[in-house]
Amino acid sequence: MEVPKTITCVDCGQLAHRLSYPPEEGWEIGDYVAYRCSGCNDRWDLEVCDEDAAPTFVSYASEFRAILEERGKSQV
Numbered sequence: 001m002e003v004p005k006t007i008t009c010v011d012c013g014q015l016a017h018r019l020s021y022p023p024e025e026g027w028e029i030g031d032y033v034a035y036r037c038s039g040c041n042d043r044w045d046l047e048v049c050d051e052d053a054a055p056t057f058v059s060y061a062s063e064f065r066a067i068l069e070e071r072g073k074s075q076v
């Protein structure tokens with residue numbers, strides 16, 4: 001299975017480059033692939049899925065951000 005070398009960052013629309021090297025046996029469903037955005041420098045961890053052979057965005061980053069925002073609100 002192939003995963004793209006670059007993806008489009010959902011935050012800023014810039015190219016994000018793959019950080020992870022392909023495993024010897026190739027990518028498998030459920031593997032995580034890390035990308036680093038060249039625009040906002042965010043890291044994205046995508047999960048490989050078989051649907052369309054393109055990794056899907058995992059919501060870690062946005063969930064984490066939401067938690068921080070919630071904490072920020074509760075402190076105010």
Ligand SMILES: [Zn+2]
Nearest residue numbers: 009012037040
């Ligand atoms: Zn970005």
